[in-house]
Amino acid sequence: MALATRDIKVGYEVTPITLTISRQKIKLFSTRTTPRGDPLGEKWAPNIHISEEMAKSIGFPDTVPEGLQMFAYMSKFMASFFGEGWVRGGKLSTNFIRLIMPGDTITIKGVVKERTPEDSAIRITLEVWCENQRGEKAIVGVASGLVR
Amino acid sequence: MEKELRWDDIEVGEEVGPLEYEISEELIDKFAKAIDDYDDWYMKDSPFGGRIAHPTFSATDYVDLMFLKRTPIMSWVHAKQSIELINPAKLGSKVTVTGKIVDKYIKRGRKYIELVYVAIDQDGQEITRNKYISMAPQQLRGLKTNGTSN
Numbered sequence: 001m002a003l004a005t006r007d008i009k010v011g012y013e014v015t016p017i018t019l020t021i022s023r024q025k026i027k028l029f030s031t032r033t034t035p036r037g038d039p040l041g042e043k044w045a046p047n048i049h050i051s052e053e054m055a056k057s058i059g060f061p062d063t064v065p066e067g068l069q070m071f072a073y074m075s076k077f078m079a080s081f082f083g084e085g086w087v088r089g090g091k092l093s094t095n096f097i098r099l100i101m102p103g104d105t106i107t108i109k110g111v112v113k114e115r116t117p118e119d120s121a122i123r124i125t126l127e128v129w130c131e132n133q134r135g136e137k138a139i140v141g142v143a144s145g146l147v148r
Numbered sequence: 149m150e151k152e153l154r155w156d157d158i159e160v161g162e163e164v165g166p167l168e169y170e171i172s173e174e175l176i177d178k179f180a181k182a183i184d185d186y187d188d189w190y191m192k193d194s195p196f197g198g199r200i201a202h203p204t205f206s207a208t209d210y211v212d213l214m215f216l217k218r219t220p221i222m223s224w225v226h227a228k229q230s231i232e233l234i235n236p237a238k239l240g241s242k243v244t245v246t247g248k249i250v251d252k253y254i255k256r257g258r259k260y261i262e263l264v265y266v267a268i269d270q271d272g273q274e275i276t277r278n279k280y281i282s283m284a285p286q287q288l289r290g291l292k293t294n295g296t297s298n
Binding site for chain 2: 018019025028029032034035047048054055057059066067068070071072073075076079083087088089090091092093094095096
């Protein structure tokens, strides 16, 4: 059920969601079968998401999740808040500013920044971010959805 | 092992795609498993009429688009991503994704590319508009892949 309302207040804090980024989840996402039909991990292995050796070759301490894996979690967060107004009319723009490592506990947070009329709907814009267990922001961005 | 895509070989204005596929139960199910999101809208039924793909599903198509153009992007590092969700991708939809390299630049010594891509359905309706900004791996450290330095 969507939580956003047309008269929601600027400053409203969306209920955060927390998840642990396990090595298994990273591998699962990065070995998915793409629409083109190639399981990534088999066709392209090694890559920085499933091969520690490849990750270290570019200076990373370990494998890292794909940006789009985290992007999908942020979409889930937004879908819970906006419902239909996310699926049709949602926008999300993110900067990946800090590495997320296997074992990190990530919390996705959002704060309402703006309400803007858009046709007959209200577009609600949020500052959104993912922070790790040390409170360090790893992904920052802006997201919005429609309340009709 | 195929040699990895090189920043120097990419030209602004290059078009990538089309990538064409159908939103199948298998694709939705595997994406749901990959991100552990089994909401009813994806698995059973939605207000849009039947099952839909996860909203950011087509955002991941940059991987296939770049592969179709050249060679794998195994260790490029995602810097930024944006998406506009126009319409849901319904089960059975036939999706076409096309993209273009719109910029490449060096910032603080690191090499970036910007790819924009759009997913539409069989009726020409837009599903998503996307932008992918990625950093070339050789700027993090000289990348070696099976003995091949990029």
